Amino acid sequence: MPLIPLVQCLEEAEKGGYGVGAFNVNNMEQLQGIMKAAREMNSPVIVQASRGALRYTNFVYLKHLVQAAVEDNPDIPVVLHLDHGDSLDTVKTAIDLGFTSVMIDGSHLPFEENVALTKEVVDYAHRFGVSVEAELGTLGGIEEDIAGEVQLTDPDQAEEFVKRTGCDALAVAIGTSHGAYKFKAEPKLEIDLVQEIYDRVKIPLVLHGASSVPPELAERINKYGGNIVGSFGVPIPSIQQAIARGVRKINVDTDTRMAMTGAVRQHLAEKPDTIDPREFMGAAREAVYEVVKSRMEAFGSAGHAGDYKPLTLADMIERYNR
């Protein structure tokens, strides 16, 4: 099936009571690892690219990599999503490239400016049937050069924000954090806040900074010369509690990065005579597959690929115009 809009994916997830992992991509092996997991788990999947990824892949490569993934996996529903779009211009570029969903991140702006920017993007994207994720509240950690104070999402503001912007999904700050160095100890998510926000906005919620940073991934990196110390991620059971209360999209980037890094380090350390990138990149691909597979099981999306009827952006345009 062709790429599907995020709205469809999150509505199906709502019906099925599961969450869908949104995995960042920057290169072929990473994407192949993700798609192998989706195929074996028979799971829908959200593939997302940040501005940094688009710069790295030179835009057109990413577009065609994802097209290849879709062509190679005709039975898997795939959303192509822009992660952390910063302006209408970036959103336009993504839509031109064929993205079926975009995020506009105005969370660092004052409330009224966030509303205005998000509304502008929603009005534009919906003309093309493209879904829009917005963000209210700020996470800790660093992503796309944005670092800021933690500010949990306020349910009253969230309700007003969603009403005024018409966004399709809302990223919320409930105690998660971006990057590999999330927390100095195991974090506690504000699970009740998820429920409160969801009851008010009644649209699917998104969890950013939700990698779990499993100790075994850090240990593998460190065993072969790396230095990742004192890092804790978001425990899987906490994410599952959030899913039970309305979170439908869970962003995972750090975990696949760590998996690739550990696999490459181990391979090169154990086979110092290797000069064939296929060997260590192949190992990295396998490591991505393992992580993504376990997330699809944990989030509950495994087994649900067959639930999806083809829904095109044209169908969505009609729906938005109703």
Ligand SMILES: [Zn+2]
């Ligand atoms: Zn994020």
